[in-house]
Amino acid sequence: MMHRQRPKEMVAFEGTLIGRRFLGCSVQEEGVNFGVVEWMDAPWLEILQRCLARIWDMYYEHNLGRVKDKQTHDKEVGKLKKETDFLADSYN
Template identity: 40%
Template structure:
C-alpha cells in the first residue's frame, strides 16, 4: 500500500520518504497515483480532464503517508498507460498533521515487520515440535514392535522344546510373564509421555494463535486511527 522502502536510511528528514507521490514522478514525468480509500461524500458535477487521454478524471482520496485523507483527481484509465495524478483538491496538511501521519505510518510498517518476524519464528517452533512428535511416535512404534517380536520368539521357543518338566515350564512362564509386565509398563509410560507432548504441542499452538489474533487486533487499531 505504501510507497516507501523498509530499508530507508534513518537519517532522512522527518517526512522525506512520504513525499514520493507528490513531488517526484516516474521517468516519463508522470506523478504516480497514491494508494486510496473510499469516500462516498467526495462527489460533484464539475470535472477535470486528465493530461494525456483528455478524459474525465477520477475522484479519489489518498490513503498513504502524509497525504492520507487528501482528495485528488487522477487519470481514470485502467487498461493501458495511465497518465497518473492530475491535481490535488485539498492543500497539503499542516506540519503537525504531517508529523502525526508520518509517525502513524511508521507504527503501521513496524507492526507489519514485527508480525512477519513473529509468524516466521512461530512457524519454526511448530515445525520443531511436529518433528519431535514424529520422532516420539516412531520410537513408540519401534518399542511395540520389539516387544511383540520378543513375545513371538519366546512362544516359538516354548513350542520347540519337547517334554519340558514342570519346574522349567513354570520358570519359563514366569520369565515371559515378568517380561510382558515390564514391557507393558514401558509401553504405558511411553503412551503417557506422548499424551503429555501432544498436550504441550496443542497448548503452544493455541498460544501462537492468540499471538496472531493480538497482532491482528493491533493492526486493526492502527487502521482505525488512520481511518478517523
C-alpha cells in the first residue's frame, strides 16, 4: 500500500470469480488499478468454476453472434439503399 489508504471492499463481476468479495485498492492512478489485496471469500468449488466459465463462454459467443448478425444486416441495408437509389435515378 504505497498510498497508505485502506483497501476497499469490492465484488468481482466477471469470469469464474464472479460474486466473490475481495479487498482491493481504492486508488486508481492514471487509469491503473493496483488490484486485489486479499480475497474475503473462500475460492469457489472447482465444479462451480467450470460452470461459470461455461456460462461466460456462452455469453461471449451469443454477443459475438449478435455482432455478426448486425454486420450482415448492415450489409443488406446498404445493398437495398443502393438498389432504391438506382431505381429512383432510373425513374427520374
